[in-house]
Amino acid sequence: MTSPGxxxxxxxxxxxxxxxxxxxxxQDPLLAPExxxxxxxxxxxxxxxxxxxxxxxxxxxxxxxxxxxxxEATPIATAFALREGDWVFPALRESSIMLCRGFSLVTxxxxxxxxxxxxxxxxxxxxxxxxxxxxxVGWSSCIGxxxxxxxxxxxxxxxxxxxxxxxxxxMIAFLGDGATSQPDFHAAMTFAAIEKPPVVIVCxxxxxxxSVPTHKQTASKTLAVKAHAYGIAGARVDGNDxxxxxxxxGEAVDRARRGEGPTFVxxxxxxxxxxxxxxxPTRYRSQDEVEAWGKKDPLARFERHLRRAGxxxxxxxxxxxxxxxxxxxxxxxxxxxxGPPSRGSLFEDTFGGALPPHLKEQQxxxxxxxxxxxxx
Numbered sequence: 001m002t003s004p005g006x007x008x009x010x011x012x013x014x015x016x017x018x019x020x021x022x023x024x025x026x027q028d029p030l031l032a033p034e035x036x037x038x039x040x041x042x043x044x045x046x047x048x049x050x051x052x053x054x055x056x057x058x059x060x061x062x063x064x065x066x067x068x069x070x071x072e073a074t075p076i077a078t079a080f081a082l083r084e085g086d087w088v089f090p091a092l093r094e095s096s097i098m099l100c101r102g103f104s105l106v107t108x109x110x111x112x113x114x115x116x117x118x119x120x121x122x123x124x125x126x127x128x129x130x131x132x133x134x135x136x137v138g139w140s141s142c143i144g145x146x147x148x149x150x151x152x153x154x155x156x157x158x159x160x161x162x163x164x165x166x167x168x169x170x171m172i173a174f175l176g177d178g179a180t181s182q183p184d185f186h187a188a189m190t191f192a193a194i195e196k197p198p199v200v201i202v203c204x205x206x207x208x209x210x211s212v213p214t215h216k217q218t219a220s221k222t223l224a225v226k227a228h229a230y231g232i233a234g235a236r237v238d239g240n241d242x243x244x245x246x247x248x249x250g251e252a253v254d255r256a257r258r259g260e261g262p263t264f265v266x267x268x269x270x271x272x273x274x275x276x277x278x279x280x281p282t283r284y285r286s287q288d289e290v291e292a293w294g295k296k297d298p299l300a301r302f303e304r305h306l307r308r309a310g311x312x313x314x315x316x317x318x319x320x321x322x323x324x325x326x327x328x329x330x331x332x333x334x335x336x337x338x339g340p341p342s343r344g345s346l347f348e349d350t351f352g353g354a355l356p357p358h359l360k361e362q363q364x365x366x367x368x369x370x371x372x373x374x375x376x
Contacts, residue, residue, distance in 0.1 A: 010224035013268060014248055015238035019296070021304025029247045033311050039080055039242055040306055041320060043072040043299050046096040048324050049105075050273075052332070053112060057277040061336070062112050066127040068093040070240075070272030073298035074204055076100060077245035078172060081253055085169040087135040089150035092127065092276075093204060094174045101134040105331040110338070117338040121345045127276070143209075144182035147173045147201060151188045154197030154262075161198075168198040170256045172249075175201070178209025180226065181217050189230040189264065198256040201264045202249060204239060206271040211284040224266035232262050239267030240298035243305075270296070343367060 016027045050067035057065040068075065071093055079100035082088070088097050099108060107119060111129045114122035120130070120138075130138035139146060150173030161168035179185055180203060192199055205223055207214050220226060227234025233255070237248040245267055252263035270293035274281045281290075306312035347355060347363045355363065 008225075010227055010234040010236055010266075011222055013236055013238055014244055015241045016243040016247065017238075017241045017301055017305055019301065021301060021306075021308045023243070023305065027244070027247075029243065031243060031246065033309075035080060036243075036306060036309070037311060039076050039246070040302055040312070041324075042076045042079070042096065042100050043242065043302065044320065045099065045324050045327075046072055046076070047299055048321075049328060052328055053109075054273075054277060056332075062126050063114075064126045064277055065112065066092045066276040067273045068096065068271075070293065070297065071204060071206055071269045072096070073242040073302070074202070074239045074245050074267045074269060075174075077242045078202060078249050081246055081250035082170070082172065085135070086253070087137065087150075087153060087169060087171045089137045089146040089153070089171060089173045090139050091146065091174045091176055091179070091204070092139065092141075093176075093271075095127065095129040095136075098129060098131050098134050098136050101136075103129075103131050103134045103136075105327065106334050107131070109331055109335045113335055113338075114341070115335070115338045116341050117335055118341065121348070122341040144175060144179040144184035147175055147179065147188035148184050148191065149173075150201070151192045151195075151197060151199050151262075154199035154256075155191070155195050158195070158197045167257050168259075170253050171197070171199045172253075173199060173201045175203050176209060177203060177205040177207070177214045177217055177223060178212060179203075180223055181209075189226070189232065192262040193231040196259075196261040198259070199262045200249065200252045200256055201262065203264070203266045204269055205266050206239075206269050208271055208275070208281075208285065210275045210279065211281075213285075222266060224264060227264040230264075232264055234264045234266075236266045236268065239269030240296050240301065242298060242302050269298075272297075 016023050046068065050069055053065050054067055056062050075094045075097050079097040088094065099105060108129055110117035111120055112126040114126060124138060125141055128139050128141060130136055150171040154171040157168050157171065175185065203223055205214060209217060222236050224234045224236035235248050237244050239245060248265055252265055256262060272290065272294060303312065343366055347359060
């Protein structure tokens with residue numbers, strides 16, 4: 001068996017943006033200015049939302065929050081590489097894709113609060129948003145199961161599209177570096193290779209599976225190189241380069257839609273903040289490491305590019321900041337005006353027909369008791 005050569009895309013690191021904001025002209029896809037501005041807006045939007053919502057968690061307004069600070073480029077670039085009919089199977093740090101695809105910020109925030117405005121009726125953990133309106137599946141919080149789910153959905157879509165005589169919609173599965181150590185990853189990669197459904201598996205390698213570093217997860221030179229063992233296409237891309245991710249993931253999506261099989265994409269990035277609001281990263285990683293990656297901030301890097309290209313200046317940035325601040329304040333005020341879900345909602349959506357007698361009895365007992373005080 002021959003090893004992958006030095007030019008293999010799973011061993012290199014594809015990039016377009018240089019640290020100073022200039023581009024490699026040989027790799028630059030020359031995206032339209034409107035698309036570049038839209039991606040920057042969404043990256044800045046989720047950065048500011050994360051800052052504010054982590055503050056809300058510290059104030060006791062929400063119970064849990066997971067920021068994506070430092071990882072904005074990968075989900076935002078992916079969102080703009082998809083078509084309306086494509087489906088997203090996220091892990092913890094991809095809910096921003098929903099906002100890019102038109103999901104209401106009020107409804108999105110309500111899922112963090114888990115209150116009466118939450119379409120999931122407070123039944124899911126915060127930061128586990130889902131929305132059928134934008135084809136985004138709920139995440140279970142277990143590590144890895146969304147990957148075989150995406151492959152299975154892609155297998156079904158392949159058959160349905162063939163029956164209906166149309167190009168298939170593409171399923172995008174996200175996972176972190178730690179999930180590559182899970183059996184679900186192996187099962188998903190195996191079925192994807194054999195069945196060749198329209199699926200793209202995107203790994204955000206942010207270097208830390210909570211407190212476990214990537215080098216303790218695998219002895220492989222890269223995570224992307226694992227694609228060879230399963231027999232599918234693979235690529236490794238700078239996950240802090242929004243233009244590079246858009247190109248690589250976009251090409252993989254197009255290939256899947258043409259019926260040319262799945263792709264495993266490793267996006268090399270870094271989680272700047274804690275794993276979640278419950279985590280203290282100072283216990284397992286150095287400040288020097290955090291500061292070194294801070295210099296590779298994908299948002300600052302992209303801003304430098306837009307300024308060089310004449311697509312952003314101080315006045316435009318200030319206007320955008322003000323617009324995003326107003327949008328958040330208006331949305332969070334509406335969300336916080338709602339109380340907790342009604343007690344009666346506990347029994348909703350559990351049966352297609354009438355409740356069985358034992359649950360009717362429990363429902364009556366619950367509703368007859370005093371209402372629990374709201375927590376604000």
